[in-house]
Amino acid sequence: MFTNYTFTVVEKFMRYVQVDTQSDPASAAAPTTEKQKNLGSVLAEELKAMGLADAHMDEYGYVYATIPSNITKQVPVICFCSHVDTAPDCSGTHVKPILHKQYNGADIVLPDDATQVISVKDYPYLQQHIGQDIITASGLTLLGADDKSGVAEIMDMANYLLQHPEVKHGEIKILFTPDEEVGKGTAHVNLKKLGAEFAYTLDGGELGTFEDETFSADAAKITVNGVIAHPGYAKDKLVNALKIAGEILAALPAGEFSPETTSGREGFVHPVAIGGIAEKATIDFIVRDFTTANLVKHEARLKGIVEEVLKKHPRATMTFEVHEQYRNMKEVLINHPQVGAYAEEAYQRAGLQVTKEPIRGGTDGSRLSFMGLPCPNVFTGMQAIHSKHEWIGVRDMHKAVEVLVHLAQVWAEK
Structure with missing residues (x-):
């Protein structure tokens, strides 16, 4: 032919x-x-x-x-x-x-x-x-x-x-x-x-x-709100949102839950961008799994990790937003x-x-x-x-x- x-x-x-x-x-x-x-x-x-x-x-x-x-x-x-x-x-x-x-x-x-x-x-x-x-x-x-x-x-x-x-x-x-x-x-x-x-x-x-x-996919955004103060007079006042964002990233599991540790049909949560200032910081994540229902579980786990970190910083607050990307x-x-x-x-x-x-x-x-x-x-x-x-x-x-x-x-x- x-x-x-x-x-x-x-x-x-x-x-x-x-x-x-x-x-x-x-x-x-x-x-x-x-x-x-x-x-x-x-x-x-x-x-x-x-x-x-x-x-x-x-x-x-x-x-x-x-x-x-x-x-x-x-x-x-x-x-x-x-x-x-x-x-x-x-x-x-x-x-x-x-x-x-x-x-x-x-x-x-x-x-x-x-x-x-x-x-x-x-x-x-x-x-x-x-x-x-x-x-x-x-x-x-x-x-x-x-x-x-x-x-x-x-x-x-x-x-x-x-x-x-x-x-x-x-x-x-x-x-x-x-x-x-x-x-x-x-x-x-x-x-x-x-x-x-x-x-x-x-x-x-x-x-x-x-x-x-294909994967089903969501995007998740965490916004950490700290407490700003002049750094020269910040003792017992300043709560640095950037440092909290760093703690959140450090608290993510090391041997699973990430693209670098998963394959086949395993899903993951992946930080893709971080930004902000001492007063307010954001971390953008992508959430992936072949079973759509598992996205909610991954997002709940991620939110739980963030809440555990925030317990150490009671004056800080955070918001957790999820948006659908594809299915x-x-x-x-x-x-x-x-x-x-x-x-x-x-x-x-x-x-x-x-x-x-x-x-x-x-x-x-x-x-x-x-x-x-x-x-x-x-x-x-x-x-x-x-x-x-x-x-x-x-x-x-x-x-x-x-x-x-x-x-x-x-x-x-x-």
Whole structure:
């Protein structure tokens, strides 16, 4: 089926990663950075050039397009979705992608910073790419495979279907979102305009992985109110909120309850930011678990730890606020088993074994599922994301394109 097809995914990916699209968690704008639209406009124009007449980018940086059905029977409209932004964790400015032809199995020293080494010891998945082409950055930036690999794979899928009208499929929607990395990827999405019934995000890792379960997530904020006094005359008067905040952090369990001590299906509580002055200090936490009901237990435990610390400082007060962030997509997808079953069929047609695993994080699919668009996650091949060691295998990218084409066929057949 793909024997004589010249994949365009690598060429597209190498171009897309050179466009700086880093999002900004501190920004209240939509999108959080205007530069994300630079790639969005490129994608909209390329989709138009392919022949998708309705392709456009809206004011918020979302790109929408439709691949029309080429069959007469009615089948559900499906959507393929990826995000254009890269993480704030590591620079995405002046990315220089490097195509390593026929990788030889050795550690890779990145040319622009010889201290940055992608080693087989740290990334054993490299061993599955010996003799294959892989792509890295140059050592000064992340690569941007999260999630421009997904973007490029969807674009190549569209290219393939438009070049091969003999491949039968229903109507397919394409959606590219901004701001996923800062938790705002669905903040301004127009699902009515999108018009899809089911969706798949392309935002996963190793070849063959399929994810239909994410963390459920809350944010918790602790505000400690101390008692301020002039430091020269502070004896028996000053209660320093910053010191109390430090005691709270020191009181957190050392061997569990944290991301650095948990794995698999274990949840955690994680301090992500601290700020303030002697009079008033805040600590921001994220709370994660695969079982939504456990979030309340984690939050109660955290609040209990804080209250124990505050007992030593009776003149201090605190507030404890919790906000919902996203929920485990499994709670929705369990009611739509065909979404996963059709994906598994597509993987098998591409010659892949399906590896199901929960995501110790979230995707746009988490929110989309609870907004009424059931949406699991398909692999892209991305590795070592959010870092200067980020890399991806060309074989994995080609296989992702194949899976999407097969998935379009399976929905049309079933």
